[in-house]
Amino acid sequence: MMAALIEISRLDYVYLDGTPALFDVNVTIGEQEFIAFIGQNGSGKTTFSKCLNGLLRPTNGSVTVDGIDTRSKGVIKQLVTKVGYVFQNPDHQLFNDSVEREIAYGPRNIGLPESEVKARVQEAAAVAGVGPDHFATHPFFLTKGLRQRVAIASILALKPRTIIVDEPTTGQDMPQSIEVMNFLQRLWKEEGHTIIIITHEMSIVARYAQRVIALGQGRVLLDGPTREVFSRPDILKQTFVEPPQITRLGQALNPPLPRDVLTVEEMQIAFKGALKQH
């Protein structure tokens, strides 16, 4: 078992206006995981993810990040260096007038010395693929893909072990989606971050996520390896999620085809296997 980064225990969350959003959530998030949160809008995905870095504090139960209880006083500055949150729309997050100041904002805000701030900006920009030639540019003059990278770089500069990305591919075409997902995959595999994506795109989940947490009406419906979660279409239906189309093809023709293929390539292998058995 990998070391736990975030422990969520018996978490309930009720918004100030009395709207209940999460019920009895128990989840452990470990080192270097790639997790997808899925479920219809209103299922609690976003509320849950905001509980992971102290943006929201539990109504009941607890969230412990690297040993710090998010309900403790004065821990926000510590939490932002442990769990980063990239908003769905980078424009909701970018507010400085140059790319460099944008990326430097977080490290400066937690009071790092200026020499360290500079080093962090260089490193984060390099990892995110934001070239120094963009540093003086106003973020709004960049393409959407680059603005998203700047948003991610500004989070990376705080060196959080866990990075949550809200709908990284919404509104993007396939080449753009693949680009951002390959980038997140690199942060996971090579830089060792735990990556959490919140998404509605199941073919993306099938290709990139190792673990899936399906939420519905504020509860965890399923939590397990991607393959196992997608082989339960009956439960996913409760939160209006369908497995990828190729997975559903296998499920419609099971047997001889398997119920848990995730990609077209896997289906090709499974198909040949089914022929051999005849």
Add this chain to the structure above:
Amino acid sequence: MTIAVAIKDLEWKYENTTQFALRKVNLEISENTFLGIVGANEQGKTTLVSCIKGLIPHSFNGVYRGSVEVFGQAVKETSGLHLAREVGLVFADPEAQFTAMTVEEELVFGLENVGYDINKIRERLEWAAEVTQIGNLLDKSPYDISGGQKQRVAIACVLAMDPRIVIMDEPTSMIDPLGKQFIFDILRKLKEEGNRTIIVVEHNIEQLAPLSDQLALIHEGQIVKVAPPDEFFADPQSLIAQGVYPPEVAIFAGWLHSQGYLPDASPIPRDLAEAVAAAQTALKMGSG
């Protein structure tokens, strides 16, 4: 068959840009058919539908060559009001078109503008609200409803005007899966009614393909392919190279063909049901 839209050698360059956004575009859309338009971002999809709606050249400056005709009338020479009745356009961002305090006022606004009488307005309002299932939202503010509901209101506003051509530009790109399903249900109903030409720009090919009579691929300002879905998906690798991913079952069926597990003449499936039938055939052929 009547031609709803005829585009001949259309070229368009926005003011202050160096490259043409559309280059030598030729396309005919038959009346009461469903055309799906696909392609990567920034290839000219929105520009093309703007030319059919007449936003180009009437609301943009630039260089315009060639012609677009809507039911035989050149868009370039036609007034905005006339085009408003013939062609309705829904954008990805529905808020871009809201101006009123309630959903009902929003719907009535356009109808009053073209001078319909009260009975006609009521009739159009009821029909549009029914098709888009927004009857329960009529007294709400259009800003106070969910993203998916906003998009349905935006569609209702356009449908209320009873345009002969309905264009939707990425109508589902900003909304959640349940909301998306509502939009595709509306498109299905409109197609079944069969008395309207429908043009939809959409990244979600899996849902778009089963509805489309024809699919068109735009790449670098040109229409590089127009075909019925089964033909359109026949060469998945070339589509992927142009930034468009066919439905997973179409890619798989393409592989079955390439391996000789399907008869040469059998069409590429457009949806899951067709794919199930194709895979059953392939399992029989492969083990026979």
